[in-house]
Amino acid sequence: MLELAHFQVISAALFAIGIYGVLARRSAVLVLMSIELMLNAVNINLIGFAAYGDFTEGQRALGQVLIIFIITIAAAELALAIAIILRLYRNRSSVNVDDMNLLKW
Numbered sequence: 001m002l003e004l005a006h007f008q009v010i011s012a013a014l015f016a017i018g019i020y021g022v023l024a025r026r027s028a029v030l031v032l033m034s035i036e037l038m039l040n041a042v043n044i045n046l047i048g049f050a051a052y053g054d055f056t057e058g059q060r061a062l063g064q065v066l067i068i069f070i071i072t073i074a075a076a077e078l079a080l081a082i083a084i085i086l087r088l089y090r091n092r093s094s095v096n097v098d099d100m101n102l103l104k105w
Contacts, residue, residue, distance in 0.1 A: 003052065004048050004049070004051075004052040004053075006048075007044055007045060007047065007048025007049075007051075007052075008045060008048060010041075010044055011041045011042070011045035011048070012041070013041075014037055014038070014040065014041035014044065015038050015041035015042070017034075018034045018035065018036075018037035018038030018041060019034075019038065020034075021033065021034025021037065022034045022035060022038075025097075026096050026097055026098060027095050027096065027097070028081075028085045028095045028096075028097055028100070029085060029095055031097060032082070035077075036074060036078060039070060039074045040074075042070065043070055043071065046066060046070075047063075049063065050067075088100060
């Protein structure tokens, strides 16, 4: 039987993998995927708390609505970031994060 601790361990592991991906990767696409992994780790944690917490039905519904908002914000962030990455690839022919110095003076 799954308990809240199982959800927290899975969430922490996914979040740690996401942190490693953000810090270690050079490709902007892989960094973006790591950020999405971190957002999904937060969602798993919220789902665990909503399912196993001692809450009323209204509070559980609020947790589910919060998860839907996070998914919506993640989709919008992904669309905007992909558009920026595609524009940088067209201008620079690279998606390497170290090569992106467009905002430097």
